[in-house]
Amino acid sequence: MKLWGGRFKNEESKLMEDFNSSLSFDKRLYKEDITGSMAHVKMLAKCGILTEEEGNKIAEGLKSILNDIEEENLLIEGDYEDIHSFVEVNLIGRIGELGKKLHTGRSRNDQVAVDMRMYAKAKAYEVIENIDELLNTIKTLGENNNVIMPGYTHLQRAQVVTFKHHMIAYYSMLIRDKKRILSDIEILDESPLGCGALAGTTYNIDRELTAKELGFKKPVDNFMDGVSDRDYLISLLSSFSIIMMHLSRLSEELILWSSKEFDFISISDEFSTGSSIMPQKKNPDAAELIRGKTGRVYGALMSLLTTMKGIPLAYNKDMQEDKERFFDGLDTVLKSLKVMNGMLAGLKIKEANMYNSVKKGFLNATEAADYLVNKGMAFRDAHGVIGSIVLYCEENNKAIEELNLEEMKKFSILFDKDVYEFIDYKNTLKRGIKKNI
Numbered sequence: 467m468k469l470w471g472g473r474f475k476n477e478e479s480k481l482m483e484d485f486n487s488s489l490s491f492d493k494r495l496y497k498e499d500i501t502g503s504m505a506h507v508k509m510l511a512k513c514g515i516l517t518e519e520e521g522n523k524i525a526e527g528l529k530s531i532l533n534d535i536e537e538e539n540l541l542i543e544g545d546y547e548d549i550h551s552f553v554e555v556n557l558i559g560r561i562g563e564l565g566k567k568l569h570t571g572r573s574r575n576d577q578v579a580v581d582m583r584m585y586a587k588a589k590a591y592e593v594i595e596n597i598d599e600l601l602n603t604i605k606t607l608g609e610n611n612n613v614i615m616p617g618y619t620h621l622q623r624a625q626v627v628t629f630k631h632h633m634i635a636y637y638s639m640l641i642r643d644k645k646r647i648l649s650d651i652e653i654l655d656e657s658p659l660g661c662g663a664l665a666g667t668t669y670n671i672d673r674e675l676t677a678k679e680l681g682f683k684k685p686v687d688n689f690m691d692g693v694s695d696r697d698y699l700i701s702l703l704s705s706f707s708i709i710m711m712h713l714s715r716l717s718e719e720l721i722l723w724s725s726k727e728f729d730f731i732s733i734s735d736e737f738s739t740g741s742s743i744m745p746q747k748k749n750p751d752a753a754e755l756i757r758g759k760t761g762r763v764y765g766a767l768m769s770l771l772t773t774m775k776g777i778p779l780a781y782n783k784d785m786q787e788d789k790e791r792f793f794d795g796l797d798t799v800l801k802s803l804k805v806m807n808g809m810l811a812g813l814k815i816k817e818a819n820m821y822n823s824v825k826k827g828f829l830n831a832t833e834a835a836d837y838l839v840n841k842g843m844a845f846r847d848a849h850g851v852i853g854s855i856v857l858y859c860e861e862n863n864k865a866i867e868e869l870n871l872e873e874m875k876k877f878s879i880l881f882d883k884d885v886y887e888f889i890d891y892k893n894t895l896k897r898g899i900k901k902n903i
């Protein structure tokens with residue numbers, strides 16, 4: 467069932483038909499396609515290109531198709547080239563010859579372009595909602611666990627931080643991710659409907675009207691660009707990739723922290739899996755999958771960038787390749803946000819283990835050097851003195867604060883009893899991180 471064929475003598479090969487068909491994946495655009503068509507006929511009638519009665523009949527037919535799809539009385543399947551053909555052929559089947567007037571002053575090129583923009587915009591808002599939920603969970607988790615933990619650089623224990631501070635780092639990343647998506651929406655928010663195949667149409671149509679009807683800020687400026695622009699999808703996939711990169715870093719930390727080597731957290735049973743052979747295992751598969759799926763979203767971005775790079779203006783069928791990759795990237799980021807949210811909501815923090823790890827890691831060494839600086843020593847010299855103290859502590863299996871004043875004075879006479887208060891972990895936090903949260 468094709469929308470073309472007049473100029474052909476022979477049947478299309480079955481292989482080609484199958485190769486060309488996009489219905490199996492663009493069927494998810496049914497709502498946007500029908501809504502776009504409804505706005506189009508409404509405009510055609512307003513502009514006197516169709517009579518009001520014709521416009522109403524077509525709109526009713528379209529509405530009944532939408533209802534039937536939503537109520538699962540009409541399945542999107544069969545021998546159709548794409549969702550646009552599916553809807554149009556169905557419309558003609560329902561309302562007869564009049565249905566053939568729907569495509570007046572329109573091409574599938576501007577039709578698919580407007581469908582994709584509407585879909586991408588709605589889904590981008592859904593991604594934002596999911597980011598918002600995750601932001602809330604992260605904030606609550608941090609606030610409920612404002613406990614001391616080691617902060618790392620080079621994955622070596624570095625300075626004291628709090629679990630809350632660590633979580634708020636991800637909160638900040640996700641706030642930027644949200645801003646990026648909002649800016650993607652702002653840029654894509656123009657309607658390509660009315661661009662025709664590439665050069666507009668001879669009918670006196672009203673692009674402002676359809677743009678407004680479909681909730682866009684305005685019509686696009688240029689027809690050729692309007693039908694062949696896919697950079698908004700690339701932008702969104704790039705924003706999705708950055709979200710995944712952030713989720714993947716967090717996943718990596720959750721995986722490390724849940725290992726017995728760290729033992730800082732425990733991931734709830736709901737988001738863990740077991741081993742088929744080792745009965746003791748509880749694996750952080752949710753986090754590993756998010757980390758793994760990050761590559762998949764990067765792949766979608768690279769794929770679309772590569773598809774688009776050599777295409778001359780305006781529409782070319784290569785562009786049909788935008789859909790599966792975009793849909794997959796979108797589905798993956800949405801699921802990953804939800805799974806991360808569920809995993810964090812049930813996370814248990816092992817405060818005592820975090821604290822022990824702080825004690826064993828000389829995490830007040832920098833502050834001990836700062837103490838000497840406050841007493842007049844140059845920082846580079848203080849660094850050297852504390853380095854020697856750490857070595858001494860390691861050899862004697864002690865923490866810096868466990869040395870008595872006499873031992874300390876052997877390294878520098880500047881040490882006094884106020885040093886203990888200065889290098890106390892909670893006090894170092896008060897002077898450092900607390901100022902930042």
Ligand code: ARG
Nearest residue numbers: 488548574575578781785786
């Ligand atoms: N399935 C096509 C796509 O996704 C719809 C546009 C078809 N346009 C055309 N000139 N054949 O790009």
